[in-house]
Amino acid sequence: MRYLPLSEIDRQQMLSAVRASSIDDLFVDVPEGARLDGPIRDLPNHASELSVERHMSALARKNVAAGDGPFFLGCGAYKHHVPASVDHIIQRGEFLTAYTPYQPEIAQGTLQVMFEFQTQVARLLGCDVANASMYDGSTACWEAIGMARRITRKTKTIISSGLHPHYVSVAKTMAKFTGDTLETSLPVLTAETDAEQLIAAIDDQTNAVVVQYPDILGRITDLTPIADAAHAKGALLIAIVTEPVGLGLIKSPGEMGADIVAGEGQSIGVGLQFGGPYVGLFATREKYVRQMPGRLAGETVDAEGKRGFVLTLSTREQHIRREKATSNICTSSVLCALAWSVHMTLLGEKGLRTLAEINHARAVQVAERLSSIPGVELVNDSFFNEFTVKLPVEARPAVHALAEKGVLGGVSLGRLYPGESELQNGLVIAVTETVTDEDVDALEAALKEVVR
Known part of the structure; x- marks a missing residue:
C-alpha cells in the first residue's frame, strides 16, 4: 500500500471536523515530558517517492540475496525449490474466497482445502488430528505448552537445550503472563543430545517435555524413552519440527509417542519471503482434540446428505469468553497452508x-x-x-x-x-x-x- 501524504488544506479540514485548532491538541493527554520537542534528529527529512525508492534500492543492493549465490542457511527457515505450479494454483478463483469461512455454504473450497491440509499434516507428523494451521512454528510451540497445562493442570515445563532459542524466547515472553515455569538450558557442542538429562528432570510437577526433532544442531534422537518417562509421571511429550521435509526419511514424532507435534511448515510450498509469513503446524492425539488451539475444519453432510465442510470445535476467543478459549490467536495462515498443501499434493x-x-x-x-x-x-x-x-x-x-x-x-x-x-x-x-x-x-x- 502506497503512502499518500496529506496537503495542508487536508489537515486543516480534518482538524476542523474534530474541533481541534492544531495537531498538538490531539496529544494533550500525552504527558509533556514524553513528547518530542522537534523532529527526530537521526531521521532524514521527507523526500520524494522517487528519491526514497532509489535510496531503498541502493540499500537492498548491499544484501546478498538467497538466489545470488551458494546458500547454506537454515535453523528453522530453509531454501527449497517451490514449483511454479504452486503459485499458479493458489491464485485460482476456487481458492480466492472469503479469508474467514464463517459462512460455509459460500466457502466450501477454502474449507475443503483446510480439511485436506489437516489430513496431510496429521499423517506427516504421525498424529490423529491436526488443526488448520497457526501463525508460525514459534507461536505453535507456545500454544502446545499452554495446551499441556490445560490437560495436566500443572505449570512446569522442561524445555530441551536443543530447542531453537527463538522458540524459547517466545515461550518465555508468554510465560510471564501465565504463571508457567519453564526450565531451560543451553546446548553443548557434542554429538550427544540431552535426552538423559531430560528424563532425569521429569517429576510429578512436570506438565510436558519439549524437544526439537531434529534439534537446533541438527542432531536426531529417539523420542520413545523420553515419551515413556514423561507418561510415567503424567506429563506429555511435545515435539517441535522445523524441517518437515525430514519426515519423508526419518520416523515421525507421533510414532515415537509424542502427544503434541507442532512446528514450522515453511520448507514445503512457502518461500523464505524475507522471514515470513510462514505457517505453523499443530497436531495431537484424538483424545486431546477439544484442547487443541486454532481452527479445525470438519467434514459433515448437508440437508440433502451431500458431503460438506464446516468449522468445528472452534473454542477460539472470537467464539467464547477469552479466559475459556483454547487459544487467543485469532487467525491462521490459510494462504501459506494452501501453498503447503498444494506442494505436498504435487510431491505425493x-x-x-x-x-x-x-x-x-x-x-x-x-x-x-x-x-x-x-x-x-x-x-x-x-x-x-x-x-x-x-x-x-x-x-x-x-x-x-x-x-x-x-x-x-x-x-x-x-x-x-x-x-x-x-x-x-x-x-x-x-x-x-x-x-x-x-x-x-x-x-x-x-x-x-x-x-x-
Whole structure:
C-alpha cells in the first residue's frame, strides 16, 4: 500500500471536523515530558517517492540475496525449490474466497482445502488430528505448552537445550503472563543430545517435555524413552519440527509417542519471503482434540446428505469468553497452508521421500568435505539435511567473511546464543536440493581461506 501524504488544506479540514485548532491538541493527554520537542534528529527529512525508492534500492543492493549465490542457511527457515505450479494454483478463483469461512455454504473450497491440509499434516507428523494451521512454528510451540497445562493442570515445563532459542524466547515472553515455569538450558557442542538429562528432570510437577526433532544442531534422537518417562509421571511429550521435509526419511514424532507435534511448515510450498509469513503446524492425539488451539475444519453432510465442510470445535476467543478459549490467536495462515498443501499434493508420498533422500545425501557429501578441512570438526553423528561444525575460529566473523566471498555459509551459534563463549565457534549448515556441486566447491574453498 502506497503512502499518500496529506496537503495542508487536508489537515486543516480534518482538524476542523474534530474541533481541534492544531495537531498538538490531539496529544494533550500525552504527558509533556514524553513528547518530542522537534523532529527526530537521526531521521532524514521527507523526500520524494522517487528519491526514497532509489535510496531503498541502493540499500537492498548491499544484501546478498538467497538466489545470488551458494546458500547454506537454515535453523528453522530453509531454501527449497517451490514449483511454479504452486503459485499458479493458489491464485485460482476456487481458492480466492472469503479469508474467514464463517459462512460455509459460500466457502466450501477454502474449507475443503483446510480439511485436506489437516489430513496431510496429521499423517506427516504421525498424529490423529491436526488443526488448520497457526501463525508460525514459534507461536505453535507456545500454544502446545499452554495446551499441556490445560490437560495436566500443572505449570512446569522442561524445555530441551536443543530447542531453537527463538522458540524459547517466545515461550518465555508468554510465560510471564501465565504463571508457567519453564526450565531451560543451553546446548553443548557434542554429538550427544540431552535426552538423559531430560528424563532425569521429569517429576510429578512436570506438565510436558519439549524437544526439537531434529534439534537446533541438527542432531536426531529417539523420542520413545523420553515419551515413556514423561507418561510415567503424567506429563506429555511435545515435539517441535522445523524441517518437515525430514519426515519423508526419518520416523515421525507421533510414532515415537509424542502427544503434541507442532512446528514450522515453511520448507514445503512457502518461500523464505524475507522471514515470513510462514505457517505453523499443530497436531495431537484424538483424545486431546477439544484442547487443541486454532481452527479445525470438519467434514459433515448437508440437508440433502451431500458431503460438506464446516468449522468445528472452534473454542477460539472470537467464539467464547477469552479466559475459556483454547487459544487467543485469532487467525491462521490459510494462504501459506494452501501453498503447503498444494506442494505436498504435487510431491505425493513417493516424491516427498525422494526429496528427503536427495537432501540427506547431499548433506552427507558436504559434511564429509568440510570436516576434511584442517581444524574443522563435525559435531553430529546423525543428521538429516542440517549439521553443525566446530571451527578453529569464531564462527560469526567467519560467516561475514564467507558472505564477502559471495557464499552464505551457515548460521553461527554466536548469533543465536550471544555471549555464550562455548558456542561461539559453532556453525550450523543446511543443505537442500537447491545446492549444486559448484555451490559446494565454493563453500569448501571459501571456508578453507577463512579458517587457515
